[in-house]
Amino acid sequence: MTSTIAIDSAVMLRRNLKHVLRSPDSMITAIALPVMLMLLFVYVFGGAINTGSEYIDYVVPGIILLCAGFGASTTAVSVSSDMKDGVIDRFRTLAISPSSVLTGHVLASVVRNVLTTAIVVVVALIMGFRPTSDPLRWLGVAAVIVAFVFAMSYLSTALGLLAKNPEAASGFTFAIMFLPYVSTAFVPAETMPSWLQGFARHQPVTPIIETVRGLLLGTPLGNSAAIALAWCLGIAAAGFVWSNWLYRRKTAS
Template sequence: MVGRSLRHSLRSPDIMVLSIVVPVMILLMFTYVFGGAMNVGGDFLDYVVPGIILLCAGFGSAGAAVSVATDMHNGIIDRFRTMSVSRTSVLAGHVLESLLRNLLTTGLVILIAVALGFRPTADPIRWLGVVGVLSAFILALSWLAAAIGLLVRNPEAANGFTFFFMFLPYVSSAFVPLHTLPGWLRGFAEHQPSTPIAESVRGLLTEQPIGNNAVIALTWCAGIGLAGYLVAGELYRRRGLH
């Protein structure tokens, strides 16, 4: 199932291309348009790249919803149900393909950021930490996206529902320090998953202390991923009864 989903991505690379182009365009906009007006106590490019990485992962993970919705809409799932194929493997194929695809596109975005002047100072252990946090984030969002793909009735609706994945990092410390936000918004930004994930990735890449952000980030990812997995499994079962 993973191989099948990867072949579909290679035959229709538009999602992969958009997963790279959109974050890079936002990176260029923040760096060259807004960067001069931002005061983050250091190089703004070093500050904003972790936010762009989250944006890239979130935007790419949303593709799993479109893939699942496409399978449901085209009727291939009905054929799978007549074969010796478990429902977990069908959904897991989309999720694991999303993980592999998004790790690739995120790596390409980091290389482009390095070409623009981003200079991470992380050692190999910290790079493994970055990959681990991002993998957990992508898996969590991909399972949630799979549930959304089963909930809606067509791929177009799935694409619209996952817009929230792109919006969430903006209301966090991914792009601006939390103390610059108004008080009524700061509380939400401090207690949503994008903030500890962004702080973990930023601290790991720049060799700064991350405190308990990594633990909080992984806890959020585990909760979101488990909820997405359970909901997706139940929706898959219910739609098979109709």
């Protein structure tokens, strides 16, 4: 049974990756938006923001998470499009595992977003980003990013199933895109209004950003890595349960 699910998931993964290759505009957008924001913050706002270090070194970890979050949110649109176009009804007539349909979307999201994030990191290095991490810490960064994308992708899958159409799915994922802006991605939390600092420090994205920043730049991690892992596991578990429940409910008839 397990091997069957794995094979079916691999088939769905290949299907979704083919869709990505046939829609290069979505890949270009996923890369262009974070790069444009990085250019904006570094060259336009960076001179006015004091973080105690080179601003590009401070902001790149946040841009990396923003890139990953944006890419994961597009999964909601893909899932909603499948539901609206009727392809799910076609899948129901085939001898495939129902869960493999969702797993294929999530795994394709991970592959797509790891690639786009790597391109954004290369652009950041060209712009002057200078991490001090060793190969082991780079592996840690990759693991954190994959865990974050995996969690956000499952949450986006659930939102795509919840939405009535792709346009609504895109709107539902707005919160995912908004969270990095109210975190320590672009400015330290202590520079924000006092009523906002608590939310900025304790929302899911901040410990993940601080973990990536610490691994890349050698700053103290504290307990941010454990908190980041807990958030990723919690979001992934909630997204998995929610998306599979919604999928069974929508395909029950």
